[in-house]
Amino acid sequence: MKTARTSSGSPADAPAAATATTSAAVRRVRPLRGELVHGIGPWTGAAVLVTVLIVMNAHTQSPFAWPSRRGELTELLRGAGLVIGGPLSAAAGCWHGGRERRRRTLELRRSFARGGMRQALVAAAPAALWPAVGYLLAAAVPLLATWPYSDGGLSHLALPLADALALAALGVLGFVAGRLVPWRLTAPLAAVMVFLLIATVRSGYGQDPSPLNPADVHDFAWDRPVWWFAPASAGWLGGLAAAALLLYAARRRATALVPLTVAVGCAAALVSAGPGLWRPDPGAARLVCDDGTPQVCVTAVDRALLPAVSAALADLNDRLRGLPGAPVRWVDGPRPPTSDEAQLPSPGPESARGRLKNPQQYGHWAVQYLFSETCEPSDHDPENPAWRRASDINSAVIQWLSPPGSAGADPLPETREYVDRLNAKPPAGQRDYLARYLTSDTCRADQVPVP
Incomplete structure (x- = not known):
């Protein structure tokens, strides 16, 4: 073996x-x-x-x-x-x-x-x-x-x-x-x-x-x-x-x-x-726009939010469409808007998984951006009754166009009067007043039209 x-x-x-x-x-x-x-x-x-x-x-x-x-x-x-x-x-x-x-x-x-x-x-x-x-x-x-x-x-x-x-x-x-x-x-x-x-x-x-x-x-x-x-x-x-x-x-x-x-x-x-x-x-800052009027444009990093942003601004755009002085489009991004554009609130911080957390509040901020004109210090005179009236009218127009979505944000008594006047006007009168307001110089208190 x-x-x-x-x-x-x-x-x-x-x-x-x-x-x-x-x-x-x-x-x-x-x-x-x-x-x-x-x-x-x-x-x-x-x-x-x-x-x-x-x-x-x-x-x-x-x-x-x-x-x-x-x-x-x-x-x-x-x-x-x-x-x-x-x-x-x-x-x-x-x-x-x-x-x-x-x-x-x-x-x-x-x-x-x-x-x-x-x-x-x-x-x-x-x-x-x-x-x-x-x-x-x-x-x-x-x-x-x-x-x-x-x-x-x-x-x-x-x-x-x-x-x-x-x-x-x-x-x-x-x-x-x-x-x-x-x-x-x-x-x-x-x-x-x-x-x-x-x-x-x-x-x-x-x-x-x-x-x-x-x-x-x-x-x-x-x-x-x-x-x-x-x-x-x-x-x-x-x-x-x-x-x-x-x-x-x-x-x-x-x-x-x-x-x-x-x-x-x-x-x-x-x-x-x-x-x-x-x-x-540059790819992240590239604008992505819808086909509305005024046009709504967000940057590429927020392109999934474009339908939600367009829906939040739909009623506001219906009132602005075709009026002289209205913006041609809303834009967001690192570059400042041109003279015929309006700054859009950045939707990113107010978004969650492809939707806006509070669309009504977002629309209110958009109107605030639209009418947030920077005036010279010499134009600002809080003691002047005309200036206080112009400030109240500005708040009333913002409230009327897009009420805030947060609770407890009712207009102040001095603003409520102008909001009620605007709501009482017929649609043609509302468009006529909004056109006059958009084309006025809101830094000149005597040029701000009274509703």
Whole structure:
């Protein structure tokens, strides 16, 4: 009877080699799997997911009424995800990093056969992965819900990915802080510090965003980020987190210079670019118009709202159609309207999933824009009875053309008289008066016609 060969290349050794390889792979994966599915990690991801969705709904003032503009939605996600999720991620990472000190098992872990860097990577994985996963799931809900109604290109979609990496970096930084500072209050203090760093240094309205603050927002709807903004933003915080982890756990701490150099380079690029991180997007500002008279035109980022905007202005356009002095069309966008155009209120902030939140109120704002002529300071004389009368007539015409949709917005007594006069006129008289009012100089109180 022949026996199987036992040389290294014999077929008899193949099953044993495959079994050994499989066992080694299992031994490598099992500790990471155990770290990911146990402990505070999954709860952190769930907390970030729920908190971001709650903050998003609170900001929109009604459940699931998310903005239709993709750029505005991603900026809202940045604020909600990082101002709230950032402190959560740092605190959870800090608490997770101090686990061995609380259990008094840190020296036992250091005695394992695996290297210190490999142990640190496995231990820090939940602090980095779960906040990012929770944020991405929270971001996917409004992005998918508004996808059929949104426009503005794909350039904004890289920002949620960079924000998720920022949350992962904050989790790793918290993990390192928890390993180095053996104090139970380290986690809440880390959350407070991250919140102060992110929330209190955000730029205000009218100011340029801070390029190093991942939670800062850009409000201009017809801009797009440069292609390298998201990678540089991720490299800035990600490089800091990687450098901190290497300084803590690597045998050769000089290797931390590599991610630290990446972080400094990304930060320098962001700071030097400044406002140049955002560029005008001609495609987003392109006008999309209906075929009505006066014509209603919105920008391409709001083209899904054009039917709703046209419907909100339908009654107003019926009264303006064919009158001298009436606008030829309503326009929105970054450029100012011409002499025969009227400025349209931006429908984006007042929209949700392809519809206007309050069409009647939107029509009222449109009339206010139509009659909001800027007068010289010398023309304004509140003590002059003629000027006060002209101001009351202006309010009455706006109220008559399009009453506000908000509750408790009845006209004042001094305005009610003129509204009643206009309502009492026959249709021909109303059109005649509106034509005279449109062609008058409302900055000259003596030229404003009385109903």
